Amino acid sequence: MKELPTIQANVCCGLATGVIDETDAARIAPMFKALGDPVRLRLAALIASQTEMCVCELTPQFELSGSTISHHLRILREAGLIDGERRGTWVYYWIKPDALHALSALLQPTPATA
Secondary structure, three states, X not given: OOXXXXXXXXXXXXXXXXXXXXHHHHHHHHHHHXXXXXXXXXXXXXXXXXXXXXHXXXXXXXXXXXXXXXXXXXXXXHOOOEEEEEEOOEEEEEEOHHHHHHHHHHHOOOOOOO
16 A cells, blocks of 8 residues: 655645644644634734734724733634734734744645646
């Protein structure tokens, strides 16, 4: 039986070109789960659109309480999609490019064969 290639964190290949080993699946699945919520998807997109964003810039974009926004940001951070740093009373967030690259590589379609 032919053994299927596995997806490594640094290798660019998609779902259609190989299987995902348990380690990569356990690392990547929480990212997809976190992005499965519309608020978190919007937050991640807003953060990714800038080099970094202050929570004070994010909160007014939603009709949600500050604590709810903080909860969603914590989930994105725990999933490994964003990181942040407290500066005085505010927290600044930025997207983690390696996380986006891992998701992107996984979703790349198989090249068309002629």
